[in-house]
Amino acid sequence: MTVSRTTSYAGIAVVVAVLPLLLDPYWTDVFVSIGLYSVLALSLNIILGQAGLFHMGHAAFYAVGAYVTAIANTMWGVPVLWAMPFAGLAAALFAMVVARPIIHLRGDYLLIVTIGIVEIVRIALINNVFGLTGGANGIFGISRPMLFGFKIAKPVHFYYLVWAYVACSILLFRRLENSRFGRALNYIKEDDTAAEGSGVNTASYKLWAFVLGAFWAGMTGTIYAAKMTIISPESFSFWESVVLFAIVILGGGSNRGVLLGAFLLIGLPEFFREFASARMLAFGLAMVVMMIFRPQGMLPPMPRFYKLPERIRCITGKGGDAAAQAGGGA
Amino acid sequence: MSLLALRNLTKTFGGLVAVNNVTFDVAEGAIVGLIGPNGAGKTTVFNLITGNYKPDSGDIFFDGRTIKGLPTHRIVQQGIARTFQTIRLFQNMSVIENALAGCHCRMQSGMLSAMLRTPAQRAEEQRALLRATRELEFVGLADEHANLAKNLSYGNQRLLEIARALATDPRFIILDEPAGGMNDQETAALIDTIRAIRDRGITVLLIEHDMSLVMKVCEKLVVLEYGALLAEGVPAAIKDDPRVIEAYLGADTDD
Numbered sequence: 001m002t003v004s005r006t007t008s009y010a011g012i013a014v015v016v017a018v019l020p021l022l023l024d025p026y027w028t029d030v031f032v033s034i035g036l037y038s039v040l041a042l043s044l045n046i047i048l049g050q051a052g053l054f055h056m057g058h059a060a061f062y063a064v065g066a067y068v069t070a071i072a073n074t075m076w077g078v079p080v081l082w083a084m085p086f087a088g089l090a091a092a093l094f095a096m097v098v099a100r101p102i103i104h105l106r107g108d109y110l111l112i113v114t115i116g117i118v119e120i121v122r123i124a125l126i127n128n129v130f131g132l133t134g135g136a137n138g139i140f141g142i143s144r145p146m147l148f149g150f151k152i153a154k155p156v157h158f159y160y161l162v163w164a165y166v167a168c169s170i171l172l173f174r175r176l177e178n179s180r181f182g183r184a185l186n187y188i189k190e191d192d193t194a195a196e197g198s199g200v201n202t203a204s205y206k207l208w209a210f211v212l213g214a215f216w217a218g219m220t221g222t223i224y225a226a227k228m229t230i231i232s233p234e235s236f237s238f239w240e241s242v243v244l245f246a247i248v249i250l251g252g253g254s255n256r257g258v259l260l261g262a263f264l265l266i267g268l269p270e271f272f273r274e275f276a277s278a279r280m281l282a283f284g285l286a287m288v289v290m291m292i293f294r295p296q297g298m299l300p301p302m303p304r305f306y307k308l309p310e311r312i313r314c315i316t317g318k319g320g321d322a323a324a325q326a327g328g329g330a
Numbered sequence: 331m332s333l334l335a336l337r338n339l340t341k342t343f344g345g346l347v348a349v350n351n352v353t354f355d356v357a358e359g360a361i362v363g364l365i366g367p368n369g370a371g372k373t374t375v376f377n378l379i380t381g382n383y384k385p386d387s388g389d390i391f392f393d394g395r396t397i398k399g400l401p402t403h404r405i406v407q408q409g410i411a412r413t414f415q416t417i418r419l420f421q422n423m424s425v426i427e428n429a430l431a432g433c434h435c436r437m438q439s440g441m442l443s444a445m446l447r448t449p450a451q452r453a454e455e456q457r458a459l460l461r462a463t464r465e466l467e468f469v470g471l472a473d474e475h476a477n478l479a480k481n482l483s484y485g486n487q488r489l490l491e492i493a494r495a496l497a498t499d500p501r502f503i504i505l506d507e508p509a510g511g512m513n514d515q516e517t518a519a520l521i522d523t524i525r526a527i528r529d530r531g532i533t534v535l536l537i538e539h540d541m542s543l544v545m546k547v548c549e550k551l552v553v554l555e556y557g558a559l560l561a562e563g564v565p566a567a568i569k570d571d572p573r574v575i576e577a578y579l580g581a582d583t584d585d
Contacts, residue, residue: 172445179444179451180437180458187431190420197380197414199406199435199498212441306426308475309460 252297
């Protein structure tokens with residue numbers, strides 16, 4: 001809402017739009033990855049950043065979406081982009097089922113259970129669950145997405161598809177944050193008991209945060225499956241969940257913070273490929289330094305701005321004095 | 331007629347009987363004080379009414395219907411609002427957002443209407459904002475609307491809790507030590523605020539240790555000791571009740 005936020009989004013949009021003109025296919029592909037991780041982290045941000053629920057199993061929802069897309073496409077010939085809403089719904093349904101019994105857990109307890117979820121999903125996929133997932137080899141031969149008769153195949157095509165998706169997600173999530181729903185999640189993050197005591201159905205909102213986050217991660221899984229054309233359980237390991245978690249925490253919980261976090265955690269290591277294993281050392285060190293000197297993250301959310309309605313001084317405490325005393329004396 | 335009725339309410343924590351067979355009524359439009367020595371079970375009674383604890387036995391009626399076993403947010407929706415003894419504001423959110431929290435249960439907009447920003451959703455936001463602003467004006471905090479709750483003075487934080495509770499559009503408000511941490515001047519203003527709340531047609535039940543406030547503002551007192559009802563009646567009678575004096579000052583049997 002503020003000038004600085006609008007300008008920074010406009011700046012990011014311009015840079016994103018012209019960037020592929022300057023990049024070779026390899027780097028374009030890196031930026032496609034950054035975009036995918038951005039959307040995933042944006043959807044995790046609803047759960048982790050907005051509602052403050054420590055969820056480290058986001059890759060599970062992503063996997064459900066990707067596998068639903070792959071199965072629908074390779075087995076029943078459903079066009080990839082048509083599968084997107086179903087992938088989202090499947091992931092949302094999965095989230096509803098697994099999150100319902102654990103939603104009341106707090107902090108670290110929830111964290112451990114969500115780690116369990118992502119491992120269960122990965123192992124189930126390796127074991128060729130329902131005979132549909134192709135075991136450890138995964139599923140290959142997923143077709144390229146078609147958009148209005150145009151085949152999306154090259155990195156630069158995916159680049160614009162993914163970043164348009166990022167832009168839509170940010171727009172919708174920003175609206176959501178500035179609403180009753182977004183505030184309710186923040187109340188829960190700040191003080192669960194006080195939120196419930198103020199009339200917020202905390203259990204329901206926590207569950208909806210999970211369901212929405214999973215829906216978006218599932219849809220992102222569709223684009224991932226279409227881009228890779230081959231998916232396997234190892235793409236959805238616990239490590240992916242950790243990276244997403246780190247992007248949100250490092251970014252600080254705002255949407256711009258998530259974009260910055262995704263760039264730093266996914267893009268930056270590509271610049272330092274030659275240092276190979278040493279880059280993980282630098283990554284770890286950066287996280288430690290960050291947590292000591294800026295524990296709130298790089299770009300924590302800015303306070304929301306409210307334009308108050310015309311101030312009417314009819315029931316103020318002061319004005320009510322005379323009436324109050326008359327009432328009290330009666 | 332009584333708006334709130336507690337019937338033989340009992341709550342135990344392990345071996346400790348925190349609330350023991352308590353029965354009392356709060357008449358509609360009254361200001362009632364719940365007093366008693368520390369550890370008498372006053373806050374536990376509040377937590378039972380608001381659904382934070384489930385009673386072991388007994389029943390709670392609000393406006394003739396039982397509210398026992400309902401989740402807290404449903405009880406708030408029925409028209410019972412509360413403040414907390416230890417201030418529980420949303421510390422890192424602005425004053426107006428804290429007040430808006432109370433409006434939440436009177437709003438309907440969900441996820442989709444927020445994403446699509448429908449006219450109904452925007453109108454509802456405006457209505458909520460107006461209501462929250464009015465409540466801030468009521469307690470005298472409208473000028474602080476953009477500040478973070480944690481930056482308010484202790485007394486103002488208590489007032490903000492009251493504004494948040496009032497924003498739920500309650501028929502009945504429960505104040506847990508509203509004058510705790512306030513200076514004399516703030517306490518005097520609080521007495522006016524409590525009366526102004528009642529004059530809006532909202533019934534008030536409060537716990538307070540400041541006896542001068544309780545004697546001035548309450549029309550009826552309920553005294554608890556060791557979780558059980560010790561006495562109830564008008565303040566003047568309670569003040570002279572030998573059982574109450576004994577509970578507060580100790581029995582005169584040692585010498």
